[in-house]
Amino acid sequence: MAVDLPIYMDHSASTPTDPRVVEAMLPYFTEIYGNASSAHEFGRKAEDAIETARETVARILNCRPQEVVFTSCGSESDNLALRGAAWTARRMGRANRLITTPVEHSAVTKTVEQLADLMGFEAVVLPVNREGLVDVEDFAHACGAGGAAASVIYANNEIGTIEPIRQLARLAREQGVWLHTDAVQAAEQLSLDVQELGVDLMSLSAHKFYGPKGVGVLYVRDGIELVPSQSGGSHENGRRAGTHATPLIVGLAKALEIAYDELDAHVAHYRARRDQLIEGILSRVPGALLSGHPEHRLPSHASFVFDGVDSSRLVMHLDVKGVAASGGSACKTGSPEPSGTLLAMGYSPREAIGGLRLTVGRRTTEAEVDYTINAVVEAVEKVRKLSGELTV
């Protein structure tokens, strides 16, 4: 079967913007260009677009519009959630501990590290099991000792594992600890109903759900006060200073609306393509392991570990064959490090340098998946034949 090359198998890194989203955004570049903070008609029109977008997001998150804060990206949302919660706790003399896991996005990990390094917070990093799941009892125990905040990723970017967020949120609430979740990968595949999930803070990023790059959301439950990490004007109720990016915010809301209107169809499509990938690769590549949880994983997400194969060379080989994939940890500098996520899950350094992530999207076809499987089979075989020890 003929396929057009290159094939994009890296939808967890980013997605194309839906043409319907682009269309919705266009008037806000050239026609409705006022500053939403201005008191005149130009400003009011922009403000109206932003507040309409906020209502759309609130409807999908099942929250109130004022609980939705627009940011520039998922990383900024993570930063605002953790810094904001930590600084608020500091101001109010509350507990000093930040509870997290070793499978968080670096925007969470590095922020917690910095708060610990520079401001004396205590970082509590819970273990995960071989599938990347955090233990519910460990979490309850950690929250029992008090905390400024806890942050657990909803679905992991590298291994696709979905954490038991509902249970964790209930436990955190019992102990009075705010729970933040990075839902950047979960969006457009899993429920974002914050009432049902029970989380207090939740990060989203538009470009992961067929929206534009440069815009994100932080959900902040009513009653939670965050010290802003970006200070300035009183935008977003004083929680995030900076002129509103009207076209991007409109695009985010439109993309989220489409994603949840069409959720079932997309998820069914992802699941079929993903299972085809997993089955093909596990059956045809000797020694291939599925990393992450076999069932509790993102519908679009397939990730593997190949012993004796470094992922940077594997990704290079696949790219040359016209398949865009991602290594366990994105590395363009020739200094691959074993993935911290895989190490925390108990993989050896030799295995942890061989992670491969393939993530399907709305337009991924059966023929593309077949081509990808063949390409992976050939690439792994070739990389395994190469000499030269790995830098592990």
Added chain:
Amino acid sequence: MRNNGDVRVVVAMSGGVDSSVAAALLLEQGYQVIGMMMRLWSEEPFGGGIHNRCCTPDQMADARRIAARLGIPFYVLDTKAVFRNTVVEFFINQHRQGVTPNPCLECNRQIRFHFLLENALSLDADYLATGHYARVSRGEDGRYVLKKAADAHKDQSYVLSVLGQEQLARTLFPVGDFTKPEVREIAARAGLPTASKKDSQDLCFVGDNNYRRFLADHAPEVMQPGPIVRKNGQIIGQHAGLPNYTIGQRKGLGLNSHEPLYVIAMNPFRNALVVGTADELGQKALTAGRVNWVSGEIPREPFRAEVKIRYKAHPVPAWVEPLPDARVRVCFDEPLRDITPGQGAVVYDDDIVLGGGVIERPAD
């Protein structure tokens, strides 16, 4: 004959003008071109500020930009462990044996034209191209011939003397036919950076280019002070560690002597620096080992040739006598003052590289 469009070439890119022009020339000739850069070992890879000068983050960014401008894929290949375990270890071990190695020869033997070539071929490439100044052609007998560059000042054939038929069949040196000014002109025309990198013959893995400091840090035992002796064993002074000296050196020995004395040898077993008069210095012959004959055929008889004993030396006339076990004996017409164990002895027939080996010792 295949169309160039069906021929895939991996170009080893450094961000410098020569390899950038190599890539541009291959593209002009219609090849499928892939850029690749090796990430080599450096002393302090994380922080600390010392980087391998041949693959700093800046040079990597330069190479990536050039590849993007040329519209070719670009990859960085992790070469740290293999480079550390071959070239850097070799450099240190040779110094332990009182020998002054040429790591570029070793790098070309084990890294560029082995590890990198293997990685390039595994991407279904037909050739590996580099920005070296040298030429490859194919003789009437079908054998590949390695020749000096068109630009005699830039010629790098000396460090390529480790290549055999297998490598040359898969190697392109696109800038070898041009002079450096011409290469700069091509770069300017193609909108590529025209500035040259620092001389690539420096030791790329020694962050500050101070190999004595490097050895003191990484192999302090080779930098131990020891005696300065005459050939008869008489101790006449104290040296500061053998790698501080070069064969033929006169100044900086700190000796009190009526006649000028020169370094004539190093004795690693006694950690002794051997000095002698100008008469004792010159040597008319040497033996070399690990000899590579480019044609793949070992000459049967002694023959006349020109031999170059350092990267920057001139080739000089000599008799070359092949010995068993990939060794060779070279007898020069005139004595040479600086025959240095560990350096390459490269055998030329005019422009053609016949082969080369590593100098073991001067001979009588």
